[in-house]
Amino acid sequence: MATLKDVKTKIGAVKKTKQITKAMGMVATSKLRGAQQNMDGFRPYAAKFAEVLGSLAEKAGEDASPLLVPREEVKKINIVLCTSDRGLCGGFNVNLITTAVKMIKERSDQELDISFTNFGKKGRDWCRKNKKQIDSENLGIVGAKFGFNVAMTAGQKLVDGFLDETYDEVYVIFSEFVSRARQIATVKQILPIPPIETAEEEEDTDKPYQAEHICEPSANELLGDLLPRHVYVQIYSALLETSTSEHAARMAAMDNATTACDDMISSLTLAYNKARQAAITAELMDIVGGAEALRG
Amino acid sequence: MAGNIKLEVVTPEKSVVSEEAKIVVAPGSLGEFGVLIGHTPFLSTLKVGSLRYMDANNVERYVFISGGFAEALPGKVTVLAESAERRRDIDLERAKSAVERAQKRLADISKKEDFDFIRARAALERALHRLKLAGTRA
Numbered sequence: 001m002a003t004l005k006d007v008k009t010k011i012g013a014v015k016k017t018k019q020i021t022k023a024m025g026m027v028a029t030s031k032l033r034g035a036q037q038n039m040d041g042f043r044p045y046a047a048k049f050a051e052v053l054g055s056l057a058e059k060a061g062e063d064a065s066p067l068l069v070p071r072e073e074v075k076k077i078n079i080v081l082c083t084s085d086r087g088l089c090g091g092f093n094v095n096l097i098t099t100a101v102k103m104i105k106e107r108s109d110q111e112l113d114i115s116f117t118n119f120g121k122k123g124r125d126w127c128r129k130n131k132k133q134i135d136s137e138n139l140g141i142v143g144a145k146f147g148f149n150v151a152m153t154a155g156q157k158l159v160d161g162f163l164d165e166t167y168d169e170v171y172v173i174f175s176e177f178v179s180r181a182r183q184i185a186t187v188k189q190i191l192p193i194p195p196i197e198t199a200e201e202e203e204d205t206d207k208p209y210q211a212e213h214i215c216e217p218s219a220n221e222l223l224g225d226l227l228p229r230h231v232y233v234q235i236y237s238a239l240l241e242t243s244t245s246e247h248a249a250r251m252a253a254m255d256n257a258t259t260a261c262d263d264m265i266s267s268l269t270l271a272y273n274k275a276r277q278a279a280i281t282a283e284l285m286d287i288v289g290g291a292e293a294l295r296g
Numbered sequence: 297m298a299g300n301i302k303l304e305v306v307t308p309e310k311s312v313v314s315e316e317a318k319i320v321v322a323p324g325s326l327g328e329f330g331v332l333i334g335h336t337p338f339l340s341t342l343k344v345g346s347l348r349y350m351d352a353n354n355v356e357r358y359v360f361i362s363g364g365f366a367e368a369l370p371g372k373v374t375v376l377a378e379s380a381e382r383r384r385d386i387d388l389e390r391a392k393s394a395v396e397r398a399q400k401r402l403a404d405i406s407k408k409e410d411f412d413f414i415r416a417r418a419a420l421e422r423a424l425h426r427l428k429l430a431g432t433r434a
Contacts, residue, residue, distance in 0.1 A: 041310040048374055052367055148308040148378055216326050216340040225341050236308055
């Protein structure tokens, strides 16, 4: 059995671990709030953008832009893998990477050339370890503060790559933020752009006037300008969601760790008290035994 | 026509302007256009430049806009831009250093079709517009 001192040291160690996990949990909570604010800030833009794009797509023909046209033969695909830079966030990165693995496996019969665009160190490390082709890597973005230009730069590369036939299809794998307790690893096709849902029919006050828009330049040209931006918007939104999810996942993981520490401390304290009690009893027995012997 | 039109300028990061305006004049890619209340539905891309509007108290206000488009509806104008800031929020120092940086890069790159060249030139244009607009500050 462990000696008193061993147990005491162990209790001290667990207590320190608990301090750390608790602090990390608190940091994650406050960062989560910031990330959620960023997401809220993006929502009006995304909503309006989708609305305008939807109403334009309705009018413009299917062949308005090469970005809309699926390739007949798909040989080279690029996967934008969004993960976090840092660990200690439970199954967060594992979930994302398994999703990628699953996707590769599902399409393994097509003999695809698969390359990666990495956001986040964990995904990049996985790609390196498994000898995947990495076309670009972006660290220090997910989970930190970043602007729209990050998504624009990455998006531009992908759009260019799609246009000059370096890629036939582009997917993004990101973690969708459903709630603080739920994040889902999701695959989304971003190029060629999947058919755009047309604007919903529940518009508000302007409804009675809602006529055809006059477009300047023409609807097709406008669409040509908007579609690449649609790609950037998708990437930006994926990055925002992944960042928010990372903090939420870390918060949950640290919360669990703190609870586990509490359990451990209480069971260790119990063991410590038992051992202490046993020692005292043994000592008493000794004293009583000694006194008896002297008297005798 | 009497009445105010609602103006909203939003970027992916935040909403920059959300208020009533008497008239909005925006830098369309095919030329500047003005919007009053009751405008027919209209959609246009915007070039880098400044959007100006007259607010409800008849004060003329300016907003720097880059990379965006505008949708006008009878009661509302929405501007979606990659970046936008009000004239009073323009960071002069940042714009100045951006001009220098872009000019230096332009001098270094010889090929005119180069991707970096195009980017640097766009950056220079944005910075110059920012400076110009900031220069009109009272």
